[in-house]
Amino acid sequence: MDHSVACVASRGRAIDVDFALIGHQESWRAAADVIAVLRGPARIPIPDDEIKDILPWIPPRPVCHVDIGSITGAKARGLYIDSFIPPDRLDAAYVHENIARVRKAAACAIQAGAKIVSLGGFSSILIEGNFDQLPQKHDTVFTTGNTLTVAFIVQGIKRMCAQEGRDLSRSTLLIVGATGDVGSGCARCLAPTVKRVLLNARNVERLRRLAAQLQSDGVQLEFASDLQRFSAEADVVICAASLASPSLLLGRIAPEALVCDAGYPKNLSPGADLGRATVFFGGLGQITGGMTFAPDFNGILNRHPFPNVVHGCLLEGMALALERRFEPFSQGRGSITPQRVKEMESIAARHGIYLAPLYNNDGPVEDALHCQTEWARA
Secondary structure, X not given: OHHHHHHHHHHHHHOOOXXXXXXXXXXXXXXXHHHHHHHOOOOOOOOHHXXXXXXXXXXXXXXXXXXXXXXXXXEEEEEEEXXXXXXXXXXXXXXXXXXXXXXXXXXXXXXXXXXXXXXOOHHHHHHOOOHHHOOOOOOOEEEOOHHHHHHHHHHHHHHHHHHHXXXXXXXXXXXXOOOOHHHHHHHHHHHHHOOEXXXXXXXXHHXXXXXXXXXXXXXXXXXXXXXXXXXXXXXXXXXXXXXXOOOEOOOOEXXXXXXXXXXXXXXXXXXXXXXXXXXXEOOXXXXXXXXXXXXXXXXXOOOOOOXXXXXXXXXXXXXXXXXXXXXXXXXXXXXXXXXXHHHHXXXXXXXXXXXXXXXXXXXXXXXXXXXXXXXXXX
């Protein structure tokens, strides 16, 4: 494994790197598959129970090159760097250890000469309020990618409402994890378009500040740290909480609610009883101009039922690289506005990066004709 990764790292120094992606695997199975590719096909796979002992000792490192194309003909070369955060170490007890891992991954990106770095999954949550903890280098910039994530969540909500004939303007919207960067961005974008907003998060003071901001624009809302405290039932739900594992149990939602699980790892508990609610995974986009990995991690780093689907947080850096616009577009918490979302949507769409076909654990949730169209376009 060390030899394979060393080759990737050395190529990263020798070849111009437009962007770097910092990520991690959300399950032990995914982590085992990454390690298996790095070790090579001639090696016997490591048993799953041994993976749990080995992974915490693997330092952040480059894993593969990522080449992407634009529908304009532009191309960009990137580097995927895995922080190797163990899937069972995402809670608060490991926050300092995990920030240190993201810092080391960021140092790898800087060493490779990446012009822009996107923070994927839990990495963006760790750093959204701690950008000062990243290594500083004037010719490498960092983005959480949260603006494009918000764009795809909002697009997904609107697409599902249109498909099911729902009038979004008559809906009650619940946002779980409302004070995070993604949750608050979704609130600013969707609050003016719905009848009522319910905001949920753990920090009551942050909830109060966000509520005051939205109410000043005439939004009808409630906020609470307890999901059972709301007086109204939500029929549109966005789950954008920072959870160490899928454990969210929703309360006070309508029987046929529309639920967007935008967590990474997922928010909803596998045992959650959602009745007839429609659940889909949010914040995902699709690169229609093409994407290749070297070594070949296709289907391992992007485990989705549709081709070339990537999380929005990573796609933001890729879109900016294709645009040759190397700037820290998304940084900090609470700066995502409808105007910034629209700008990032336009950048992504210009290069053929669109909302991915919507799906959940059971498969596609959109009508068959639309999904066939998305497949053909890809």
